[in-house]
Amino acid sequence: MPDKRTVHVIITGFGGQGIVMAGEILGKAATLYDTKHATMAQNYGPEARGGACSSQIIISPEEILFPYIEEPEILVCMSQEAYTKNIKTLLTEGTLIWDTDLVHTRKTDMHFKTFHIPATRFAEKLGSKMMANIVMLGFLSAVEHLVHAEALKKAIADSVPAATKEKNIQAFTAGREYGNSIVKGLLKLEQAKHQD
Amino acid sequence: MLAKEVKTGMHFINGDEACCEGALAAGCRFFAGYPITPATEIAEAMSRRLPELGGIYIQMEDEIASMATILGASWGGVKSMTSTSGPGFSLMMENIGLGICTETPCVVCNVQRGGPSTGLPTLVGQGDMMQARWGSHGHYEIIALSPSSPQEMFDMTILAFNLSEQYRLPVMIMADEVVGHMTERVVVPREEEIEVIDRRKPTVPPEEYNLYHADADGVAPMANCGDGYRIHVTGLTHDERGYPAMDAKSHEKMVSRLVGKIRNNKDKIIRTKNSYLDDAEVVVVSYGISARSAMQAVRDARKEGIKAGLIKLETVWPFPENLIRSLAPQVKGFLMAEINGGQMVLELERCAGGACPVGLVSNFGGAIISPGLISNAISRIRRGTA
Amino acid sequence: MTTQKAPKAIPPHPMDSLLRTERMPHIWCPGCGIGTVFSAVLAAIKNTGWDPDSIAMVSGIGCTGRMAGYIRLDSFHTTHGRALPFATGLKLAKPETKLIVVSGDGDLFAIGGNHFIHAARRNMDITVVCVNNFNYGMTGGQQAPSTPLGAKTTTSINGSPEEPFNFCHLASACGATYVARWTAMQVRSLRSSIGEALHKRGFSFVEVIAPCPSSFGRRNRMGSALEMLKFYHGRSVIRGDIDPKDATMDIDREIVVGKFVDIERPTFMDHYEKINRSQMPQWRSMHPDHQKGR
CATH class of the missing domain: 3.40.50.970 (Thiamin diphosphate (ThDP)-binding fold, Pyr/PP domains)
Structure with missing residues (x-):
């Protein structure tokens, strides 16, 4: 059942991971293929080139006025730097999601609702690590009900190059099924990698 | 395709x-x-x-x-x-x-x-x-x-x-x-x-046409280059034919029309989006991205029982002078929210004409105005402590 | 600057059909070289036999810029230095129109210098006629990018401390497809060069060395207008097909005149259509009247 709240999501990683595209797909799914409002703001400036990269998406059943995110309810980290930089903004009752292989978390951050998936590894197995963002979206759709999965699939089909459509839908499904298994307790989470 | x-x-x-x-x-x-x-x-x-x-x-x-x-x-x-x-x-x-x-x-x-x-x-x-x-x-x-x-x-x-x-x-x-x-x-x-308006074209033959002979609304039909009207266009002060006319009288005539075609049609040009104005005690005026923060602040104020309203300027120029003049005697104050040191607020003050206080919520740039700052200013204006 | 009173009965001028006769008398000083250049432009236009409604003139600010106000064509007297970008917009919006830009040395090469080099680089299909009188005549004779080293103007009373541009060399280096220079005395060559320039596809440039007796001539003790004309003519050396870098422009030594460049090069529009045609098989009109549904 999709969320009735206004949810602030930050997806963050480094340039080339398709971070902005992941945000766009989430926004498209919410606004074009679901019945919600969404506002995506981008981080510009020197930090937007090459290094750290983030996209901020607000999803709400109501009109969104203030477009910036100060304290996200959901933080998705796809790089160590992104995690270190953004973790302090996450709301206490928020959800922290990360790529198992790319982020070493601190044990002190485990009070959040936490989920992790080796998204990049999954994507590599499916043929291209470029699809890690899509695997992550599938995983996100299973652990947090922001928009309907069908809407997300349509948004993916709409956003990726036509030739890679099927592969990307597979990537989404793989991430989503992994997430579902974990939520239902059918699968044991891999051991997270901690800093301390 | x-x-x-x-x-x-x-x-x-x-x-x-x-x-x-x-x-x-x-x-x-x-x-x-x-x-x-x-x-x-x-x-x-x-x-x-x-x-x-x-x-x-x-x-x-x-x-x-x-x-x-x-x-x-x-x-x-x-x-x-x-x-x-x-x-x-x-x-x-x-x-x-x-x-x-x-x-x-x-x-x-x-x-x-x-x-x-x-x-x-x-x-x-x-x-x-x-x-x-x-x-x-x-x-x-x-x-x-x-x-x-x-x-x-x-x-x-x-x-x-x-x-x-x-x-x-x-x-x-x-x-x-x-x-x-x-x-x-x-x-x-x-x-x-989608309504699309195209420029008015001349309806008279070239020998009767003057490039700047205005219709009743102050706007002249426009012949384009190559239409056969042999127009002359200059940035010098010019007469109705478009020919340079270097004297005070011609200048007065030309500038009066340039100014008049906007001023005299301003009721048709000006557009505002008004929210919660009917019983508003404090009216926030804003535009662009700042108007979104202003709307949030006005809604938050309403939730707390404060009668706040919003005028979102869709046309910033010309400024909705008559609307502000008519509201000024009825409200406890106006508030402008904008990302500069206070520009459109000068126009708001001018139009309010001293009939009520006018406040400003602003920063010099780099960040959008948080709705909370506007909410606080609404309360201050309402209490008369602005 | 003095203006002449119109004589009572004006005999018809052969170029009347291309003149806004109601605007006469013009503002140019007696002896000014612009009149000669204007006549050459009018004659060259007439010789093309083109429909006058398919030709437009764009000018900048200055004495030469006023030509646009006297020619009975669609004509545009724009801001200082901006005739070329304005003409660029007009040309691209109406590619079938022949565009002539007329302006002075200061307008085209000082304030408008950046636009000149880029219009030539893009090879905009425009003909530029530059009247070079070595100073800003309209405003009483100030130093220009053409003012010879040491020449006196109101802003260089001890002599200009700067070396001037060689406009033909510049135009050629920037990619102009046609480049010629004449003095205002060489009317027949000038007329024929302007004609060739008008027929040339691409960015064509004709420079005319013209007397400004009221300002530049007076301040540099060059005598009457006729004496100035003769002086420039006397300094001129005709050398066709010379490398434009060797087309000396030095009033103290020699003024090399002639046609220096006459080449073929694809225009902006040639490239634009070719590169973008793959996106759109049929090239559509941009004009509101011709667009479907409107």
């Missing part, structure tokens, strides 16, 4: 791209510009879209040339526009004046960033509002719009073209970095649902 001029349907696009789609839907087929953050995405979108529609995208050597070029294109009978940000807007001022003086329809979109000078290229500002009004030399009137969302970027770009064609002048879209870069749903109507 030919490309679609109007991309009917729903899109999740940013404000700059929405501006491009609005322009194309309004019939714009010519763009001359110079890349500048945060307006570059408009030029990029235009460079992709115009060639597939048979239009022209040309990247000029600077913004002076860009502005001159779109004026030339407009006299060639093609709807034209340029986009820029502060530093480029400064360079455009010279030929914006030529456009005003020669009554040339075109559109200039300024995606504002923090200034002065190079300032904050990637961060928001609303500091060019007075520059839009008075930036070129001499006395004149302008029309400027201020969108608050990608959807409004689309809608107001169409409106800007329509107003420019109807009143024969460069119309400015005073957007800002956040609106330009934010991505939201944009609904593009069917082509037949």
Whole structure:
């Protein structure tokens, strides 16, 4: 059942991971293929080139006025730097999601609702690590009900190059099924990698 | 397969791209510009879209040339526009004046960033509002719009073209970095649902035609280059024929009409979006991205039982003078929210005429105004402690 | 600057059909070289036999810029230095129109210098006629980018401390497809060069060395207008097909005149259509009247 709240999501990683595209797909799914409002703001400036990269998406059943995110309810980290930089903004009752292989978390951050998936590894197995963002979206759709999965699939089909459509839908499904298994307790989470 | 001029349907696009789609839907087929953050995405979108529609995208050597070029294109009978940000807007001022003086329809979109000078290229500002009004030399009137969302970027770009064609002048879209870069749903109507206004053409033969002989509304029908009217167009003060006329009387006549065609039609031009005004004690006036924070603050105030209202300026110039004058004696105060040191607030104060207090919530640029700051100011104005 | 009173009965001028006779008398000083150049432009236009409604003139600010106000064509007197970008917009919006830009040395090469080099680089299909009188005549004779080293103007009373441009060399280096220079005395060559320039596809440039007796001539003790004409003519050396870098422009030594460049090069529009045609098989009109549904 999709969320009735206004949810602030930050997806963050480094340039080339398709971070902005992941945000766009989430926004498209919410606004074009679901019945919600969404506002995506981008981080510009020197930090937007090459290094750290983030996209901020607000999803709400109501009109969104203030477009910036100060304290996200959901933080998705796809790089160590992104995690270190953004973790302090996450709301206490928020959800922290990360790529198992790319982020070493601190044990002190485990009070959040936490989920992790080796998204990049999954994507590599499916043929291209470029699809890690899509695997992550599938995983996100299973652990947090922001928009309907069908809407997300349509948004993916709409956003990726036509030739890679099927592969990307597979990537989404793989991430989503992994997430579902974990939520239902059918699968044991891999051991997270901690800093301390 | 030919490309679609109007991309009917729903899109999740940013404000700059929405501006491009609005322009194309309004019939714009010519763009001359110079890349500048945060307006570059408009030029990029235009460079992709115009060639597939048979239009022209040309990247000029600077913004002076860009502005001159779109004026030339407009006299060639093609709807034209340029986009820029502060530093480029400064360079455009010279030929914006030529456009005003020669009554040339075109559109200039300024995606504002923090200034002065190079300032904050990637961060928001609303500091060019007075520059839009008075930036070129001499006395004149302008029309400027201020969108608050990608959807409004689309809608107001169409409106800007329509107003420019109807009143024969460069119309400015005073957007800002956040609106330009934010991505939201944009609904593009069917082509037949979009109202498009084209410039009035002469109805008399060339020997009876005067380029600046105005109709009753103060606007003259416009012959384009090559229509057989052998027009002469000059930035010098000119008479009805368009010929230079170097004396005070001719100048008075020409400028009176340039000013009059806007002032006398301002009720038809001015657009505001009013919310909760009927019983409002404190009225917030705002525009562009700041109007969204203002709306949030007004709604929050209402939840607390404070009778706050909002006037969102869609046309920032001309300013809704009569509306402010009529409200001033009835309210406890006005509040302007804008990202500059206080520009449109001067106009608000002028129109309030001392009948009630006028406050300002602002910063100099780089960040949008948080709704909380506006809420606090609403409370202060209401308590009379502003 | 003095203006002449119109004589009572004016005999018809052979170029009347191309003149806004109601605007006479003009503002140019007696002896000014612009009149000669204007006549040459009018004659060259007439010789083309083109429909006058398919030709437009764009000018900048200055004495030469006023030509646009006297020619009975669609004509545009724009801002200082901006004639070329304005003409660029007009040309691209109406590619079938023949565009002539007329302006002075200061307008085209000082304030408008950047636009000149880029219009030539793009090979905009425009003909530029530059009247070079070595100073800003309209405003009483100030130093220009053409003012010879040591020449006196109101802003260089001890002599200009700057070296001037060689406009033909500049135009050629920037990619102009046609480049010629004449003095105002060489009317027939000038007329024929302007004609060739008008027929040339691409950015064509004709420079005319013209006397400004009221300002430049007076301040540099060059005598009457006729003496100035003869002086420039006397300094001139005709050398066709010379490398434009060797086309010396030095009023103290020699003024090399002739046609220096006459080449073929694709125009902006040639490239634009070719590169973008793959996107759109049929090139559509941009004009609102011709667009479908409107």
